[in-house]
Amino acid sequence: ETGVTQSPTHLIKTRGQQVTLRCSSQSGHNTVSWYQQALGQGPQFIFQYYREEENGRGNFPPRFSGLQFPNYSSELNVNALELDDSALYLCASSQGRYTDTQYFGPGTRLTVL
């Protein structure tokens, strides 16, 4: 059974650029959630996708957007990058829309200069 994978592992961008992060969900899971973890803090919920539809969103501006594909993999897009967007971005997958356990990937470390 393949776990949650994310790519890339690290990347560096400059302020104002756009970035796309990718996540492959665990086998059998149809729900993907994205979290932002700033240095020294707990993760914060960005949004969740269930069967290609957004199923909840946290307190993040519209320049954070996402997609989920028919194979349940997902993308997180961030436009007009700001310095404060530097963080570890975590993807988690789960089985079902109303589920109890989310399984996390290793994360993508984004640095904005």
Added chain:
Amino acid sequence: AQSVTQLDSQVPVFEEAPVELRCNYSSSVSVYLFWYVQYPNQGLQLLLKYLSGSTLVKGINGFEAEFNKSQTSFHLRKPSVHISDTAEYFCAVTNNAGNMLTFGGGTRLMVKP
């Protein structure tokens, strides 16, 4: 709205000593409770979860936690820690919609030889 407070940002302890990491939550609805562990430069790994039933929950690596509804707490315990337990520990809650985890700020467990 839900919130999670981890009362200790750092907990130093000697190897083979017992440890308790404290977690308090607030929520207006029934919650599910989780503890995750994060090793350096890695994603989050589920240690244990409380959904319903017995208030004492056993997890991986010898950890256990007790749900106390009257005190809105979910403290994590281990009777004897190892050097390898050195990591960041996060308490999290989700409501029965299951679409959003709310995390505490984390507790860094530092096990000394």
